[in-house]
Structure formats: structure tokens, C-alpha cells
Amino acid sequence: MRYSLFIASVFGGLAVLLGAFAAHGLKNILSASSLTVLQTGVQYQFIHALALLLVAVLAQSRPSRALWFAALLFTVGIVLFSGSLYVLVLTPFKPGLVTPIGGSLLVLGWVSLACSAWRKA
Template identity: 40%
Template sequence: MPFFIIAGAINAFIAVAFGAFGAHALKEKLSEKYLAIWETAVQYQMYHAIGLIVIGILMSTNIIGNVSQLSWAGYLMLTGIVIFSGSLYVLSLSGIGILGAITPIGGVAFLTAWLLVIVAAVKHMN
């Protein structure tokens, strides 16, 4: 599905831009702790941007098919990026510790998305 390919490419672009921003502009402004949190946000955003692209390709080429599990997986990955990486970006810049309590919600979205990819693949095998 082109939507997930486009969403993945946009998120990959943002991850590269934020990675460079963190390495250059924030290096002198953030403590090591918050810079490491920023880097974690960038890494997970990139991993799941690639996941979105893969889901889009799987759906577009009918390798697994346009099954609802893949669609749900894509939307959950996108939601996970916003919640997981987004909360970590804001935490890094603001130091507001309560944002760390939101981050696991994004992690659960990521985990659920990957489980749905597994379900879609297993269903295709049968």
C-alpha cells in the first residue's frame, strides 16, 4: 500500500534529519543522558520507518496479500513512532520525566504491530 511506503519514507527522512540534528546541534546542549534518549528515539523511528516500508511493499506486491493484519500493523507502527519516539524527543528537550510513562504505550504498539506481521505471514502459509 503506497500510504505505508510514503509514511515510512517520511519517517526515515525525519529520523535521519533528527539524528543529524542530535549529533550536531544538540551535542553541546543536552546532557549525555538526554542525548542517549534522543538517539534511542531516532533509532526506533528508523527501525519502524523501515518496517512501514516493508509492510507497504508486502501489501503492494501481494507477497503476503492485502490482509487486515498488515494494515493494522502499519497503523500501529505509525502510532508507535508518534508515541514512543515523540515522547522521547520531547523528554530529551524538556526534561519532563513524566513523559517517560507514555513511552511504553508506543512500545506496546510496536510489539503488537510486529505480532500482526507474524500472524499475517502464518495465515499466508496456510
């Protein structure tokens, strides 16, 4: 799970950098709606980086398969959900169904975290 701690730290730092870049470097380049989409990606990335950090910390004291799955789901979910929003706004590519798949993985990460809590209670 130390990889989860590392990945959470990288995602958190990147969220800060991307948020600052959007607020200062792109505010005169992108439309208001594109900036909103970018902010959504940054917000979800940061929230789920914190969730991944929580999972990594919990797993140090009580490792479980559910926590391992939560870490995996949060990691892939962040890449697909936030990453697809960044691609949508910053490139000419349209990621299609990648965004809702990533969002679904984030939800499943929370479900897996809940299962871990339920089983340990």
C-alpha cells in the same frame, strides 16, 4: 497502503534529520544521558520506518487485515514511543506512560506482521 509507504518515507527522512541534529547541533547542549535517550528515539523510529516500509511493500502484493493493523500499529507506535522521547529530552514536559504504550504498540505491530506471515504460509 500507499499512505504507509509515504509515512514510512517521512519517518525515515525525519529520523536521519533528527539524528544529525542531535549529533551535531545538540551534542554541546544536552547531557550525555539526554543524547542517549534522543538516539534511542531516532534508532527506534528508523527501524520501525523500515518495518513500515516492508509492510507497505508486502501489502501491495498480498493485502491483508493483519498487514493493515501492522501499519497502523507501527505508525502510532513510532509517534508515541519516539515522539515521547523527543518531548522528554527537548521540552520541559514529561510524557509519563506514553513511552511504554508506544513501545507496546510497536511490539504488537511485529505480532501483527507475524500473523500475516502465518496466515499466508
